[in-house]
Amino acid sequence: xxxxxxxxxxxxxxxxxxxxxxxxxxxxxxxLYWYRQSxxxxxxxxxxxxxxxxxxxSGLPSDRFSAERTGGSVxxxxxxxxQQEDSAVxxxxxxxxxxxxxxxxxxxxxxxx
Amino acid sequence: AQKVTQAQTEISxxxxxxxxxxxxxxxxxxxxxxxxYKQPPSGELVFLIRRNSFDEQNxxxxxxxxxxxxxxxxxxxxxxxxxxxxxxxxxxxLSERIQGGKLIFGQGTELSVKP
Numbered sequence: 001x002x003x004x005x006x007x008x009x010x011x012x013x014x015x016x017x018x019x020x021x022x023x024x025x026x027x028x029x030x031x032l033y034w035y036r037q038s039x040x041x042x043x044x045x046x047x048x049x050x051x052x053x054x055x056x057x058s059g060l061p062s063d064r065f066s067a068e069r070t071g072g073s074v075x076x077x078x079x080x081x082x083q084q085e086d087s088a089v090x091x092x093x094x095x096x097x098x099x100x101x102x103x104x105x106x107x108x109x110x111x112x113x
Numbered sequence: 114a115q116k117v118t119q120a121q122t123e124i125s126x127x128x129x130x131x132x133x134x135x136x137x138x139x140x141x142x143x144x145x146x147x148x149x150y151k152q153p154p155s156g157e158l159v160f161l162i163r164r165n166s167f168d169e170q171n172x173x174x175x176x177x178x179x180x181x182x183x184x185x186x187x188x189x190x191x192x193x194x195x196x197x198x199x200x201x202x203x204x205x206x207l208s209e210r211i212q213g214g215k216l217i218f219g220q221g222t223e224l225s226v227k228p
Contacts (some may be wrong), residue, residue, distance in 0.1 A: 033214075033215060042220050043206075051119060056212075063129075093158075099167070099208055103160060105157075
């Protein structure tokens with residue numbers, strides 16, 4: 001079946017602009033995660049959605065970052081007023097439920113000029 | 114606090130050599146899960162294995178094997194008779210049941226297998 005998909009695959013933006021990154025999880029997966037991979041920080045957790053529960057936002061680095069998940073499926077990660085340090089690959093993963101195996105999408109490479 | 118340490122940043126071997134990637138973890142939870150993921154040059158993270166904290170049996174899958182030892186908080190990964198296609202960055206990760214499953218990753222080990 002279809003895996004996790006993310007769009008766009010690449011995004012180049014100017015400092016100060018807002019960006020939206022999209023994730024389509026595997027159908028039927030109730031848990032959805034966002035991670036960020038950068039050279040300096042490795043792979044770090046950002047936010048976690050599980051069903052209708054309140055999301056775990058403990059990994060978001062600043063209030064410029066937000067995410068939502070509509071209808072328990074598609075998720076959008078929004079970064080407002082982008083900074084150069086936001087440049088990274090943003091990875092989305094889904095699992096059938098929390099703590100189960102997470103399957104990753106191909107990522108969105110964000111470059112902030 | 115939870116933490117995963119992969120002390121080997123880079124490993125280079127010649128094809129057909131065996132290689133072991135080390136992973137040491139820290140957790141206070143009694144129920145947790147350990148993972149290995151492979152990230153080839155294409156960039157996508159590929160799931161390899163998941164173990165729960167109550168199952169210390171070693172596992173073998175083809176040329177891959179995993180050694181889980183709670184006594185030393187280690188979850189090491191061995192590739193037997195390595196091949197060029199094994200060249201990738203390998204990540205060890207930990208999730209705790211109490212934390213809802215978010216993964217804590219090690220820094221990764223870049224494996225280069227030369228012909």
